[in-house]
Amino acid sequence: TRSTRPQRLLRAVQKKAIKGDPQSVISTIDYFCRHSEWAMNVGDEKGVILDSVVCEVSPSTALELGTYCGYSTVRIARLLPPGTKLITLEFNPDYAAVARQIIEYSGLQDKICLVEGASGDLIPKMQELFGIKTFDFVFLDHWKDRYLPDIKLLEECQLLRKGSILLADNVICPGTPDYLEYVRNSPRYESKYFKSHLEYTKVEDGLEKSVFLG
Numbered sequence: 001t002r003s004t005r006p007q008r009l010l011r012a013v014q015k016k017a018i019k020g021d022p023q024s025v026i027s028t029i030d031y032f033c034r035h036s037e038w039a040m041n042v043g044d045e046k047g048v049i050l051d052s053v054v055c056e057v058s059p060s061t062a063l064e065l066g067t068y069c070g071y072s073t074v075r076i077a078r079l080l081p082p083g084t085k086l087i088t089l090e091f092n093p094d095y096a097a098v099a100r101q102i103i104e105y106s107g108l109q110d111k112i113c114l115v116e117g118a119s120g121d122l123i124p125k126m127q128e129l130f131g132i133k134t135f136d137f138v139f140l141d142h143w144k145d146r147y148l149p150d151i152k153l154l155e156e157c158q159l160l161r162k163g164s165i166l167l168a169d170n171v172i173c174p175g176t177p178d179y180l181e182y183v184r185n186s187p188r189y190e191s192k193y194f195k196s197h198l199e200y201t202k203v204e205d206g207l208e209k210s211v212f213l214g
């Protein structure tokens with residue numbers, strides 16, 4: 001049977017990227033998605049905004065919802081201070097299998113913990129599974145209708161602290177209207193929109209950065 005797009009993306013990384021070099025893995029994926037096949041990675045333009053927020057927060061504990069092929073996982077992990085771990089949750093086992101190989105190829109496997117399962121089931125287990133008290137940084141890039149329920153779950157599980165940073169992809173395209181309305185109107189968040197473009201296109205999209213106020 002025909003290979004899947006994530007498998008073709010992985011093959012391009014194994015063929016063209018330098019093993020152990022996260023930047024070359026990132027550049028190879030961006031080139032492949034621009035010139036061969038579009039894929040739903042956060043991409044290079046929004047990726048620069050993601051990089052700047054990760055560097056600013058310099059998190060000790062970080063969570064990513066929606067690994068897909070591991071592009072943003074590698075982008076985030078390459079900037080984490082030594083000794084810190086990025087926990088990334090992925091629901092689809094086929095995507096997880098590709099992401100594990102891309103993460104390993106980048107050489108960042110010691111900074112990343114990929115957990116297969118649904119965020120709704122796994123978030124309540126973060127304390128017991130990883131001894132996590134709170135997350136300094138959360139990147140949301142999974143099913144768009146899960147953004148709002150999942151941050152409410154993070155609040156309920158007391159996994160956010162005063163100053164925790166949430167960064168959400170695709171708040172314009174495909175769009176997460178209920179999430180945006182919540183973080184922009186809740187007294188518990190201070191929110192800011194970073195205008196950009198949908199990965200590898202000229203369509204408007206952006207990232208929403210929200211600080212939990214406790």
Ligand SMILES: O=C(NC/C=C/[C@H]1O[C@@H](Sc2ccncc2)[C@H](O)[C@@H]1O)c1cc([N+](=O)[O-])cc(O)c1O
Nearest residue numbers: 040066067068089090091092095118119141142143
């Ligand atoms: O649909 C999009 N993203 C959904 C991503 C979903 C990813 O997260 C899990 S779901 C999950 C993971 C963990 N827990 C629960 C569910 C899926 O298996 C996939 O790996 C999207 C679409 C476009 N676009 O242009 O159409 C652009 C983008 O940047 C996007 O992110």
Ligand SMILES: [Mg+2]
Nearest residue numbers: 042141169170
């Ligand atoms: Mg996205």
